[in-house]
Amino acid sequence: MKKLEVFGVAKLKGQIRISGSKNASLPILAATLLSDKKISLTNLPKVKDIETMILLLRSLGSSIKDNKKNIFINNNKQTKTFASYNLVKTMRAGILVLGPLLAKFGKAKVSLPGGCAIGSRPVDIHLQALSKLGVKYKIIQGYVHANAPKGLVGANIKFPKISVGATENLIIAACLARGKTTLSNCAIEPEIKDLVNFLIKMGCSIKWTGNRTVKINGVNSLSEIKYKVMPDRIEAGTYLIAAALMEGSLKIVGMDPKIINTEINILKKVGSKIIKKKNEILIQGSKKIKNINIKTSPYPGFPTDLQAQMMVLLCKANKKSFIREEIFENRFMHVAELNRMGAKISINGNKATIEGNIKFEAAELMATDLRASVSLILAALASKGKSIINRIYHLDRGYENIEKKLKKIGAKIRRIN
Ligand code: UD1
Numbered sequence: 001m002k003k004l005e006v007f008g009v010a011k012l013k014g015q016i017r018i019s020g021s022k023n024a025s026l027p028i029l030a031a032t033l034l035s036d037k038k039i040s041l042t043n044l045p046k047v048k049d050i051e052t053m054i055l056l057l058r059s060l061g062s063s064i065k066d067n068k069k070n071i072f073i074n075n076n077k078q079t080k081t082f083a084s085y086n087l088v089k090t091m092r093a094g095i096l097v098l099g100p101l102l103a104k105f106g107k108a109k110v111s112l113p114g115g116c117a118i119g120s121r122p123v124d125i126h127l128q129a130l131s132k133l134g135v136k137y138k139i140i141q142g143y144v145h146a147n148a149p150k151g152l153v154g155a156n157i158k159f160p161k162i163s164v165g166a167t168e169n170l171i172i173a174a175c176l177a178r179g180k181t182t183l184s185n186c187a188i189e190p191e192i193k194d195l196v197n198f199l200i201k202m203g204c205s206i207k208w209t210g211n212r213t214v215k216i217n218g219v220n221s222l223s224e225i226k227y228k229v230m231p232d233r234i235e236a237g238t239y240l241i242a243a244a245l246m247e248g249s250l251k252i253v254g255m256d257p258k259i260i261n262t263e264i265n266i267l268k269k270v271g272s273k274i275i276k277k278k279n280e281i282l283i284q285g286s287k288k289i290k291n292i293n294i295k296t297s298p299y300p301g302f303p304t305d306l307q308a309q310m311m312v313l314l315c316k317a318n319k320k321s322f323i324r325e326e327i328f329e330n331r332f333m334h335v336a337e338l339n340r341m342g343a344k345i346s347i348n349g350n351k352a353t354i355e356g357n358i359k360f361e362a363a364e365l366m367a368t369d370l371r372a373s374v375s376l377i378l379a380a381l382a383s384k385g386k387s388i389i390n391r392i393y394h395l396d397r398g399y400e401n402i403e404k405k406l407k408k409i410g411a412k413i414r415r416i417n
Contacts, residue, residue: 012248099173
């Protein structure tokens, strides 16, 4: 099994270009199922989750070709409506094919994604909302068996809780439903806005009418389209935190700073100097890192996908900090490993208390989920000596060329067997 060897303490300096967003690409790929027309997508990141979604689409009958830059999708012969456990188990976003399959064919059998390291992650909100569009479903042996005998019919739906995936599934499904759908209490992550831009460009009729409300008029036909996926704000945030941690000096290229204003303001509060430009962010990490208390929340709040990375940074703060995890109940898997490296983090329910002024020590480590893996790399970069990180397949699910990008800015990191 592959491992990463990381030598610290690293001096980070240089430029990093941000890849396309994984979390925008996944729903956009699922949404291509709505159409029979040719679709060309560019700026998809080269990461495992995208490969898995492409395999899933192919298993449903999509014809997908790619060259180095673009992928070309043609669904005019796509007829299958069965998404198998083998493909959905490794990537929860597999559930996003449910909405478009029901919208297009009126039936689907899709594996339940199951839990994962960061929590139970049910899909009840997706299913309840789809049933309001006329879907009947049963769960039999781990599969959602769903059909819409009279086709999908528009409805007014208020989500009981803000969910990124459920908002995406319902927006996609409603695009081909008969009549009007109003979705309120939606997630408004930038990736959802990107999905909506893609759908509108493809011919769907969608309008944001309030902060968390979107209105969709079902349409009958869609058009050919070329679309460029937005940059990955979590990747950008991760490298900004790396600079803040390592007193690094980085130029982050290809990211609109407006999208990650919350993160930028927090990093300024902990002491980093940041200059925002059009599609560029310059950061100079400070020698002194100030403590701060944060909580994760739906966009525009601080993202749960940067919580682990931020925790590493706060271990170096001048005083104690607190992080409250408000999105996932079990997203502190990185804490035990960070404590093995000398961190002093204690957990009480969803609240982490992080002692500051920590000197990290290199160690052999085990990655547990995608963002936890990258937090271990950050801690390893800040530790003197050699660290080894096992189970890095989690990392490959979501970070394109991470070793290459880190090497380019001065880190000593390599992949070993
Ligand atoms: C997406 C992101 C993930 C990110 C998360 C929160 C993708 C592919 N993944 O995941 O990286 O960490 O948003 O920003 O974009 N919930 C229910 N029932 C449901 C659905 C969700 O109880 O039917 C709960 C979840 O367990 C969680 C919370 O709602 O506690 C938010 O989850 P959700 O926003 O749906 O996350 P994902 O779409 O799975």
